[in-house]
Amino acid sequence: LRDRMEILQLSGYTEVEKVHIAQGYLIPRQRRENGLRQDEISFTDGAIRRIIREYTREAGVRNLEREIGRVCRKVATQIAEGNGRVPVRVTARDIPKYLGPPRFFQETALRTRIPGVATGLGWTPTGGDVMFFEATKMPGKKGFQITGQLGEVMKESAQAALSYVRANAKKWGIPEDFFEHNDIHLHVPAGAIPKDGPSAGVTIATALVSLLTGRTVRPDVGMTGEITLRGQVLPVGGIKEKVLAAHRAGLKTVILPKWNEKDLEDIPAEVRRKMKFVLVESVDEVLETALEPAQTSSPEEATPQESAEGGNEHRSDCG
Numbered sequence: 625l626r627d628r629m630e631i632l633q634l635s636g637y638t639e640v641e642k643v644h645i646a647q648g649y650l651i652p653r654q655r656r657e658n659g660l661r662q663d664e665i666s667f668t669d670g671a672i673r674r675i676i677r678e679y680t681r682e683a684g685v686r687n688l689e690r691e692i693g694r695v696c697r698k699v700a701t702q703i704a705e706g707n708g709r710v711p712v713r714v715t716a717r718d719i720p721k722y723l724g725p726p727r728f729f730q731e732t733a734l735r736t737r738i739p740g741v742a743t744g745l746g747w748t749p750t751g752g753d754v755m756f757f758e759a760t761k762m763p764g765k766k767g768f769q770i771t772g773q774l775g776e777v778m779k780e781s782a783q784a785a786l787s788y789v790r791a792n793a794k795k796w797g798i799p800e801d802f803f804e805h806n807d808i809h810l811h812v813p814a815g816a817i818p819k820d821g822p823s824a825g826v827t828i829a830t831a832l833v834s835l836l837t838g839r840t841v842r843p844d845v846g847m848t849g850e851i852t853l854r855g856q857v858l859p860v861g862g863i864k865e866k867v868l869a870a871h872r873a874g875l876k877t878v879i880l881p882k883w884n885e886k887d888l889e890d891i892p893a894e895v896r897r898k899m900k901f902v903l904v905e906s907v908d909e910v911l912e913t914a915l916e917p918a919q920t921s922s923p924e925e926a927t928p929q930e931s932a933e934g935g936n937e938h939r940s941d942c943g
Contacts (some may be wrong), residue, residue, distance in 0.1 A: 638871070663711050740759040844875055856907075877899070
């Protein structure tokens with residue numbers, strides 16, 4: 625029966641769309657369900673935006689409506705107990721009073737402050753998501769360990785990225801005998817969530833080069849793209865969902881394969897205006913955009929202990 629049906633894929637909402645949906649539909653419904661009149665409570669657009677950014681992280685609006693409902697219930701309780709003044713105008717400053725401390729924050733700057741961590745963009749059935757790839761090094765003999773519940777395709781992408789980095793190590797000033805005396809561990813946090821697909825190739829290559837050269841990845845950059853052994857960047861799917869996820873996470877620059885340029889037409893105009901898109905054909909172009917300028921200190925000064933500590937940052941869901 626299913627092969628006789630046409631499956632419609634729905635993309636996530638932008639922040640502007642969520643605000644309009646909340647003001648036009650979610651807030652009126654929560655007022656009714658919690659016994660409030662229209663003149664008893666209202667939300668400013670700033671309050672809705674703060675709930676979206678700091679209390680929900682989703683492609684749709686289900687959790688947004690739940691949080692709005694929590695605010696409405698607390699206001700209704702205050703009015704019923706005679707402790708509240710009406711009308712109540714909920715502003716961005718009032719949100720923590722009703723919902724508690726923020727649950728989400730812009731974590732890319734925290735994650736990428738040390739070499740070896742890169743920000744990738746992934747696709748899930750519920751929309752795009754941001755994921756972090758962490759690499760560390762330790763004394764060993766050419767070992768390469770991959771963890772984070774990765775599928776076979778993503779493991780092969782990691783092997784291809786490592787092979788490309790090893791083949792071009794001299795170009796980045798990496799000692800020729802480095803891999804003879806060191807092991808590398810690549811980890812993708814949120815280990816309970818399965819991850820797969822070839823689009824993480826450029827992110828893995830960037831994390832490895834960042835680790836081995838001591839150059840950090842820019843905190844406002846996200847990327848997606850498949851990698852070949854020759855360093856070419858191939859097109860991937862789910863561009864709209866990935867870009868919307870980058871926008872939700874506060875990223876300003878997105879690195880995409882050149883062949884995905886046509887997919888930018890599907891991205892809402894307000895998102896395109898706020899973000900910079902770098903279209904690339906090779907890994908060298910990715911690194912030129914993603915990595916911070918080289919420091920005066922040598923990469924050897926970043927010890928394995930320092931790199932290992934980077935693998936213990938805050939956890940992030942991905943898909």
